[in-house]
Amino acid sequence: MKREMKRNSQKEAMRQMQKGINDLLDVSKQQEALREQMKNMDPNSSQYPQMAQKQQKLQESMQNIANNMMQLGQKSTSVSPEMAQDLGDALQGMKDAMQSLSDRNGSKAQQSQSGAMSSMNSAASRMSESLASMMQGEGAGQGGQGQTPGQGEGRGMSPFQRLQQLADQQQSIGEGMNRVGQGGQQMDEKQRGELGRLAGQQGRALKALQELEQERKKIVGDKKQLGDLNQIAQDMQEVMSDMQSGNITPETRQRQDRILSRLLDASRSMNDRDYEKSRESNSGQDVTRRSPGAIDLPEQQRQSMRTMMQQLRQGYSKDYENLIRQYFEALQRQRLSPSAKP
Structure with missing residues (x-):
């Protein structure tokens, strides 16, 4: 029970x-x-x-x-x-x-x-x-x-897991791009090296996406069940070309955001079906909640969350402010007493 x-x-x-x-x-x-x-x-x-x-x-x-x-x-x-x-x-x-x-x-x-x-x-x-x-x-x-975490690079993983892995890789590439100067600025040797490394990562992500698309077509034909992966691949190719030429423009960054958004959308479409299958295999029932384990957040993270919540509540309703206060009270109870119940 x-x-x-x-x-x-x-x-x-x-x-x-x-x-x-x-x-x-x-x-x-x-x-x-x-x-x-x-x-x-x-x-x-x-x-x-x-x-x-x-x-x-x-x-x-x-x-x-x-x-x-x-x-x-x-x-x-x-x-x-x-x-x-x-x-x-x-x-x-x-x-x-x-x-x-x-x-x-x-x-x-x-x-x-x-x-x-x-x-x-x-x-x-x-x-x-x-x-x-x-x-x-x-x-x-x-x-x-x-599959256990870290086992293989996509081998044996579900399409959802592989798309999520690609989305994580793409987010990492985008964060790396934000550390590199805009097009038109003179890059030093370190920046050029970083851009070359990112281009290599983008190329590997592109190859993984193309392999996933080929496998998908073998199973479902030309139906776009995982979103338009061909368009995502085309955007990846454009981003990689910009990196290789050292020309990172605002359009490059917008294209990178679009790639990530579409990968997440494709994984969302796949996961919706996975979740529906899981739900169909279990009868409906009342939900009983249990208290989570203690959250041991570093002080820097707690301060970051406090600052963020202060920004969120500006101009919000009294009910929303109460919700924010209750959230932090719950975090504090969990931090001080692992057995505390909300």
Whole structure:
């Protein structure tokens, strides 16, 4: 009975994490669409109020996602401080975009929107990684013969796991690109070496994606069940070419963000089906939650989360402020007493 209660609690956490990923990717897509609509807008355009209204709705959706993830964080250790920081950065980017729209500064608003998208993609990647870990633990708990972490490079892994691995690699490449100067700037030997290393990583990721696409076609033909992997591969090739030529432009960075977003979207599509299969094999039942283990966060991470939450609650409702306070009270109880129950 105790094992069944634990399993039910884990399944509920997985369901909430999956929903958070889906909602986050949907908001990221809508943010990208809004950014594209604003290209080349004149400062005197009559469309600014309409664009600001759309941005406000996206910010509210993002606020709801952060709300739900903080609630999950009270019951599960699957929500990391880095995840929360990314969500906070995304909200701050949207807030900055709103201010720029009020000032009729379309160019600056688009920069803030791009930053918000990058943070959303980063959060979604971390959430997908956490979900994959929970799914692996669920499989092990049911006596499954899943692959152990670190076993092989994609060999024996499910399509979802391989796509998640690619998304993690792509995020690492993007972070590396952010450490390299913009195109047109003189690069030193160290930067050129770093760019060459990143180009090699991008080439390996491209090869892995092409192999996955070939295997997929053998099984399902030309149906695009995992998203348009050919388009992702084309963007990867463009990014790799820019790296090899040493010409990292804003378009290169936008293309990198698009690759990561599409990889996460493809893994989301695959994981939706995996989750539905898992749910069909278990009858519906009431969810019983158990207290998670103690969270021993380094002081630097706790301070980072406190700072981020202070930013989040600015201008929010009293209920939302209470939720933030309850979240940190729960973290403090867990840190001081491993046996404490929320």
